Amino acid sequence: MKTFYTSIFITFLTLTTFSQIQQKIVLNQPDTSRGYTVMHALANRASEKEYDTINLSLQDLSDLMWAANGVNRPEEKNRTAPSAINGQDIDIYAFMIDGVYFYNAFDHILELVVEGDYRDIVAGSQYWVADAPVICVLVSDISRFKFGDDDQRMLWAAFDAGIVSQNISVFCASVGLATRPRASMEIDKIIDLLNLTETQHPMLNNPVGYPLK
Ligand SMILES: Cc1cc2nc3c(=O)[nH]c(=O)nc-3n(C[C@H](O)[C@H](O)[C@H](O)COP(=O)(O)O)c2cc1C
Numbered sequence: 001m002k003t004f005y006t007s008i009f010i011t012f013l014t015l016t017t018f019s020q021i022q023q024k025i026v027l028n029q030p031d032t033s034r035g036y037t038v039m040h041a042l043a044n045r046a047s048e049k050e051y052d053t054i055n056l057s058l059q060d061l062s063d064l065m066w067a068a069n070g071v072n073r074p075e076e077k078n079r080t081a082p083s084a085i086n087g088q089d090i091d092i093y094a095f096m097i098d099g100v101y102f103y104n105a106f107d108h109i110l111e112l113v114v115e116g117d118y119r120d121i122v123a124g125s126q127y128w129v130a131d132a133p134v135i136c137v138l139v140s141d142i143s144r145f146k147f148g149d150d151d152q153r154m155l156w157a158a159f160d161a162g163i164v165s166q167n168i169s170v171f172c173a174s175v176g177l178a179t180r181p182r183a184s185m186e187i188d189k190i191i192d193l194l195n196l197t198e199t200q201h202p203m204l205n206n207p208v209g210y211p212l213k
Pocket of ligand 1: 045046047048126180181182183184185
C-alpha cells in the first residue's frame with residue numbers, strides 16, 4: 001500500500017513539474033514605438049558584465065526576439081537583420097531557466113527544444129553570464145546559402161551573426177536592458193544538446209537581462 005501511494009505521489013509530482021514547462025511561448029506583437037532613438041541608443045551602447053537574475057517581461061522578451069531577427073516585412077518574408085544573399089541563416093536559441101527555446105520568427109513564437117537550465121554551457125568560464133535570464137545563442141545554418149564553398153559560407157555566417165548580435169545590442173541600449181556580444185561558449189556541448197547538424201554552427205551569444213543597479 002505504501003508503495004502504491006508513493007508511486008501516485010511521484011506521478012503527481014512529475015505531472016506537476018511537466019505542466020509548468022511551457023512547450024510554446026506565444027510572443028506579443030513588437031512594440032515598435034518604444035525605446036530611445038537610434039542615436040541615443042548608440043550613445044548608450046556598452047557591453048555589460050552583470051545581469052539581474054529576474055526574468056524578462058513577456059513584452060521585453062518578444063521585442064528582443066523581433067529586434068534581433070524577426071520578420072519585419074511579412075509580405076516579402078524578410079527580416080530585421082539583413083543576411084548574405086538573403087540566406088536567413090541565423091537562428092536564435094534562447095537559453096532560459098526552464099529550457100532552451102527555438103525562435104520561430106515567422107510564427108513569432110518560442111518553441112521548446114530541450115527542458116532544463118543549460119545556461120552554464122553558454123557561460124563557460126565566464127560563469128556569471130549564467131545569471132542572465134535569457135542567453136541568445138546565434139546559430140548559422142550555412143546550408144541555407146544557395147552557393148559558395150564552405151570558407152565563403154562561414155565568412156557570411158560570421159557577418160550575419162554579427163549583425164543579429166548588433167541588433168540585440170542596439171535594442172538593449174534603446175530600452176535599458178543589459179547585454180554583451182560573446183564568442184566564448186562551450187560549442188561542442190551546445191551542438192550535442194541541440195542535436196545540431198554539421199551545417200549548423202553556433203557563432204555568437206548575447207546574454208540579456210535587466211542591469212544590476
Ligand atoms: C565578436 C565578438 C566577440 C566577443 N566575445 C566576447 C567574449 O567571449 N567574452 C566577453 O566577455 N566579451 C566578448 N566580447 C565583448 C568585447 O570584449 C567588448 O565588445 C569590447 O571589450 C568593447 O567593449 P564595448 O562593447 O563596451 O565597447 C566580444 C565582442 C565581439 C564583437
